[in-house]
Amino acid sequence: MKRVFILVLDSFGIGYSQDAMKFNDVGSNTFGHIAEFCYLSKANKNRSGVLKIPNLLSLGLGNLYYKIHNIMPDGMNYIHYVISSYAFASEISTAKDTSSGHWEIAGVPVLFQWDYFKKKCNSFPDKLLKIIMKELKLSGYLGNCHASGTDILDNFGEMHIRTNNPIFYTSSDSVFQVACHEKFFGLNELYKLCLGIRKILDDLNFNITRVIARPFIGEKKFSFIRTGHRKDFSKPPHEKTVLQKLIDEKNGKVIALGKISDIFANVGITKNIHSVGLRNLINDTVIQIKQAVDNTIVFVNFVDFDSIWGHRRDVAGYAKGLEFFDKKLPNILHALNENDILIITADHGCDPTWSGTDHTREYTPILLYHQHTKNVFLGHRKTFSDIAQTIANYFDLSSMSYGVSML
Template structure:
C-alpha cells in the first residue's frame, strides 16, 4: 500500500531566503524569532518558557536550523535521534503568496508575474469597480484599500450593515478580498458575488491569483468576527501538478483537507474535506491516515498559523499552535503504515515579529518521514517542487518538469 501525506504548516518559514532583499524581508525568520521571543519571555500572557516542540525536533527541524545558522534557535534542545530525511527548500516562484507556494509544492512553480493592486487607497481602478458594480447589480462598494481582516471590519462593517454594500480590500498579495455579513448580506450571495468577480477578472485577462470571500458576523465594530465559511476562488494551476498525474496515470485519489481544494481551483482533487481550526484539521488528518486507500495523496493545509497568528503578528498564538501540533504528531506518526510517506513543509514565511502584516520571503523546512528511511540531512534544495518530484518517484509516475527527487 502506497500513500503520501503532505502537511503544510501555512507560513512556517525558517529564515530569510537568498532573495529576501527583493521582497524587503532581509532579516525575517519565523521559526527563529518565535523561539527567541519565547525564550526571552516577551509574552505578557498566554504562555511561559521556551518553545517546546520535541517531536518536530526529532524529525530534524532543529538540526536544519543548526546547519543553516551554526546554532539551534534560542531555547530549543536538539535531538540525538533524528528519524527523518530533512533539509530546507528555496522558492523558485516569483512571489511569496499561498498560491505560488502550494503550486510549486505540487510541481508547478509560478514563473510569471501576478497582477497586484499596489495603491494603498483606491486600490482598484474606477473602471474595474464600475464594471463589477454594473455586472453584479450592486448599489456600490466600500473599502477599496489595503487593510488587515480585522481593521477592515472595524472601519467599514457597520456601514456595510446599513447599506449592504460589499467591502472590497486587498493586500501585498495578488488578491481581491470581499467581506460581507453572513446573515444580512447572505453567505450564498457573497459566494455568487466572488464567483462573478473571478469571472470578470479572467474575462479581462487580469492575472489575479485569488478572489476570497470573507464572511463575518456580529452586531457592531467591537464584536465583528470572521466565520469559518471563507472560500477562495483561485485561478487553476498553470501547469500539470503531481495530483493530476496520480489521478491520470494511476487512477489514484487526491484528498484535500482545509483550503487546499480552493487553492488549486479543485483541479487535481478527487475529494475535499472541510475542517476548521488546528484541532479539527489535525483530527481529520489523523482520520485520513487511518482510512485512506492505496494510491492516495492526502494534502492538508494548516491555515491558522498564517491567518490567525502570522498576519496578526501574534507570536504567542503561533507558539501555542506549534506546540499543539507537535503534541499531536505522535498520534499521526503511529497511524502511518510501513510504506507511507509523510512530508511536513510550508508554503512561505509570515514572521509574527516582522514589520507590517504581510508574508515574508523565507526558506521552508522539508521533513520527510518513512519508516524504512534513515536519518539524512539533504541541505538546501533549489525548489519546493522537489516534493512533487519525490512523490512522482515514490508512486513510479512520469517525471515532473521541475524538481529533483529526494528518494
C-alpha cells in the first residue's frame, strides 16, 4: 500500500534564499529568529529560554539549519542519529505567495507574473469597481486600500454594519479580499459576492490569484474577530499537478485539509475536509492518516503559522504554535504504516521579526520520513517541485515537467 502525507507548516522558512534581494528580504530567517527570540527571552517566566521542538529536531530540522548556516539554532544541539532524511529548497516561482508556493510543491511552478493591486489608497481601478457595482448590484463599498486583516475591521467594521456595504482591500499578494459580517451581511451572500468578483476579474483578464472571503463577527471597534469560515476563490493551476496525475493515472485519492482545496480551486482534489485551528487540523490529520487507502495523498496546510502569527509578527505565538505542533507530532508518526511517506515542508517564509507584514523569500525545509530509505542530508533542492517529482516516482506516475526525485 502506497500513501503520501504532505504537511505544510505555512510560512516556516529556514533562512533567506539566494534571490531574497529581489524581495528586500535579505536577512530574514523565520526559524532562526524564532529560536533566537526564545533563547534571548529566558528571563521571561513564560519561556525556558529554548524553543522546545525535540520531535522536529529528531527528524533533522536542526541539522538542516546547520547545513545551511554552519551554526545550530540558538539553544539546540546537533543530532547524530536522525530518523528522517532532510533537505532545503529554493522557490523558482516568480512570487512568494501561497498559491505559487503550493503549486510549485505540487509540481507546477509559477514562472509568469501575477497581477497586483499596488496602490496604498484607491487600490482597485475605478473601471473594475464600477463593473463590480453594476453587475453585482452593490449600493457601495468601503476600504479600497492595502491593509492588514485586523486594521481593516477596526477602521471600517462599524460603518459596514451601518451601511451593509462590503469592505474591499488587498495586500502585497495578488489578492482581492472582501470582509463582511457573518450576521448582518450573511455568509452565503459574502461567498456569492466573492464568486461574482472572481468571474469579473477573469472576464476582464486580471491575473489575480485569489478572491478571499473574510467573514467576521463582533459589533464594536477593537472587538471584531475574523471567523474560521474564510474561503478562497482561486484561479486553477495552469498545468496538471501531481495531485491530478494520481487521480488520472492510478484512480487515486487526494484528501485536502485546511485551505488546500481552495488553493487548488478544488482541481486535483477528491475530498475536502473543512478544519480550522492548529489543534483541529492535527487531530483531523491523524484521522485521515488512519483512514487513507492505497494510492492516497493527504495534503494539509497549517495556516495559523502564517495568518495568525507570521503576518501579525507575533514571535511568541509562533513559537508556542511550533511547540504545540511538535508535541502532537508523535501522534502523526505513530499513525503511519511501513511504506508511507511523510513530508513536512513550507510554502514560503513569514519571519515574525521582519519589518512590515508580508511574506519573506526564504528557503523551505523538507523533512522526508520513510522507513525504507537511509536517513541522509539530501542537499539543496533547486525547486519545491522536487517534492512532486519524488511523489510521482513513488507512485509510478508519469514524470513532472519540473523537479528531481529525492528517492
